[in-house]
Amino acid sequence: xxxxxxxxxSPAPAAAKDxxxxxxxxxxxxVFVQVLGMCPTLAITNSVRNAIAMGLATTFVLxxxxxxxxxxxxxxxxxxxxxxxxxIIATMVTLVDYLVKAISITVYKALGAYIPLxxxxxxxxxxxxxxxxxxxxxxxxxxxxxxxxxxxxxxxxLGTVREVLGAGTFLGVHIxxxxxxxxxLFLLPPGGFISLAIWLxxxxxxRERKAKREAxxxxxxxxxxxxxxx
Amino acid sequence: xxxxxxxxxxxxxxxxNFVLCVFLGMCSFxxxxxxxxxxxxxxxxxxxxxTVSGVLSYGAHLMLVALHAEYLRIILYIVIIASTVxxxxxxxxxxxxxxxxxxxxxxPLITTNCAVLAVPLFQDSRGYNLIQSTVFAIAASGGYCLxxxxxxxxxxxxYLSDVPGLAKGTALTLVxxxxxxxxxxxFAGMGSGG
Numbered sequence: 001x002x003x004x005x006x007x008x009x010s011p012a013p014a015a016a017k018d019x020x021x022x023x024x025x026x027x028x029x030x031v032f033v034q035v036l037g038m039c040p041t042l043a044i045t046n047s048v049r050n051a052i053a054m055g056l057a058t059t060f061v062l063x064x065x066x067x068x069x070x071x072x073x074x075x076x077x078x079x080x081x082x083x084x085x086x087x088i089i090a091t092m093v094t095l096v097d098y099l100v101k102a103i104s105i106t107v108y109k110a111l112g113a114y115i116p117l118x119x120x121x122x123x124x125x126x127x128x129x130x131x132x133x134x135x136x137x138x139x140x141x142x143x144x145x146x147x148x149x150x151x152x153x154x155x156x157x158l159g160t161v162r163e164v165l166g167a168g169t170f171l172g173v174h175i176x177x178x179x180x181x182x183x184x185l186f187l188l189p190p191g192g193f194i195s196l197a198i199w200l201x202x203x204x205x206x207r208e209r210k211a212k213r214e215a216x217x218x219x220x221x222x223x224x225x226x227x228x229x230x
Numbered sequence: 231x232x233x234x235x236x237x238x239x240x241x242x243x244x245x246x247n248f249v250l251c252v253f254l255g256m257c258s259f260x261x262x263x264x265x266x267x268x269x270x271x272x273x274x275x276x277x278x279x280x281t282v283s284g285v286l287s288y289g290a291h292l293m294l295v296a297l298h299a300e301y302l303r304i305i306l307y308i309v310i311i312a313s314t315v316x317x318x319x320x321x322x323x324x325x326x327x328x329x330x331x332x333x334x335x336x337x338p339l340i341t342t343n344c345a346v347l348a349v350p351l352f353q354d355s356r357g358y359n360l361i362q363s364t365v366f367a368i369a370a371s372g373g374y375c376l377x378x379x380x381x382x383x384x385x386x387x388x389y390l391s392d393v394p395g396l397a398k399g400t401a402l403t404l405v406x407x408x409x410x411x412x413x414x415x416x417f418a419g420m421g422s423g424g
Contacts, residue, residue: 035400038256039344083312086341090305097304113351116304120344122257188415189251193408200401208396 020131020139024146030123031154032203037123040114041155042192048171051159053107054114055152057100059145061092061118066132066144068092073133085128086119093119123151154199161195162186235365238358242369245420248345249377250411255345259378260403262336269382271329272336273375275318277368279340280349283307283314284367287350288360307350308341315341345374380410 030036037058044054068088076084097115101108108115118124127147132140163169166186168176185191248254255276262272290306319337323330330337340346349370353363384406393402 035260036257038260039253042256043253082338086308086312087305090308094301094304098301113348113355116351117254117344117347119304119308120342120347122339122342125342185412189253190408190411190415192253193404193411197401197404197408200404201396204396204401 019146020135020143021146024143024148025150025153028147029150029154030147031151031158032199034123034126035200036126037121037151038196039117040121041158042189042196044111044114045155045158045162045192045195046166046187047110047163048156048159050107050110051155052152053100053104054111055148055155057096057111057115058118058121058123058151059148060096060099061089062124062127062148062151063141063144064092064095065089065124066127067137067141069128069132070135070137070140081133082125082129085125085133089124089128090119123147157199158192158195161198162191165195166191233358233362235362238362238365239369240420242366243373243376244414244417247373247377247414247417248348248370249374250407250414252348254348255343255374258336258339258343259374259381259407260400263378263382263385263403266379266382266386268332269378270375271333273378275322275333275337276340276343276345277371277375279311279314279318280346280371280374281364281367282317283311283346284349284353285360285364286310286314288353288358288363291350291354303350303354307347310350311346312341345370377410381407384410 024030028034031038031041040054040058045051065085065088069085072084072088093116096118100111100115127144131143135143160170163171164175165183166188168174168180168182174180186195242248246252249256249259258272258276263269287307287310290310291303294300294303294306315338318340319330322333322337349367352370353366358366381403385403388402388406397405
């Protein structure tokens with residue numbers, strides 16, 4: 001137990017600088033970096049509006065479940081923690097299910113079975129297990145909010161590519177004029193796989209460039225130091 | 231809509247394949263398709279879990295309707311699935327410890343496989359009866375198993391090919407999945423004509 005506590009606290013100085021909110025939004029983005037929660041990412045992103053609705057619904061569940069799980073983390077015995085987490089998540093999802101139905105019946109119909117399926121979204125259980133079960137309430141809530149908005153951001157990225165190429169519209173507004181021939185493949189399932197692959201490659205390129213730049217900079221610094229020492 | 235058993239079977243096995251056309255069970259599809267030997271075992275375990283929990287959920291749904299407590303369905307289905315997974319885990323541990331070791335952490339993770347939860351939700355919304363539900367559960371999970379095995383066979387062949395370093399891993403798998411998904415779109419005309 002003491003070992004566990006030490007390993008939990010050892011990265012704390014570094015993590016203290018890392019804002020849990022920004023961490024989820026960008027550095028540990030659930031879709032582009034962790035590649036989690038693929039089902040809604042691919043299924044719901046054929047229009048920007050649906051993508052944003054799904055992203056916000058997930059954010060709501062993630063924030064609520066992280067907050068509640070963090071509150072009860074000291075009361076729950078270790079053996080039954082997963083079952084407890086799932087019960088809490090399922091309750092939040094039931095709330096969202098009825099909330100979306102009350103706000104907009106069109107969105108509810110468009111998202112269909114994918115709202116109840118938020119229960120089975122691996123990001124939520126992963127955050128519960130990796131973060132909310134160990135950290136204080138405020139931090140966990142912020143982490144849930146950041147991760148959720150990061151997820152919503154990734155979904156809208158994908159949704160934009162697919163809607164613009166597949167239907168020639170953005171949020172339902174035509175942007176290419178009447179002569180645009182829609183690239184329907186992007187609205188169909190294969191388009192989801194392809195556009196996610198393209199986004200992942202784009203982000204991998206950025207990351208590699210950044211790593212190269214940093215390596216070059218470190219090398220230059222080292223050479224300068226050596227020159228100064230001579 | 232045509233509700234004959236044959237139609238349900240072909241529709242959920244090929245035309246609306248759970249993985250490649252409806253995007254369910256993505257995490258294990260991308261994560262467990264690296265080796266064929268793991269893939270088919272996982273596929274069969276998931277088939278078992280889906281079939282058992284599908285039939286149990288049908289009964290649970292009848293009970294909820296009788297009690298006017300349909301708002302509890304998500305929680306109840308998840309509990310049923312979690313217990314079925316636990317049962318499967320115990321069964322495999324007893325009968326084949328080698329397989330149990332190989333599947334490792336992925337076995338309990340079947341609980342959060344969305345394909346498993348989707349089956350009872352779809353059979354509710356389509357109003358299937360008991361036999362239709364059973365056929366649907368078997369076909370849908372068979373489709374999952376089929377897609378997983380196909381992708382793992384393709385991925386095994388890419389290990390020897392020269393892929394750009396950036397694209398290795400998830401991106402390559404997604405492109406392969408896209409091509410598979412396009413192939414499955416060829417089934418779309420089946421069943422509608424006739």
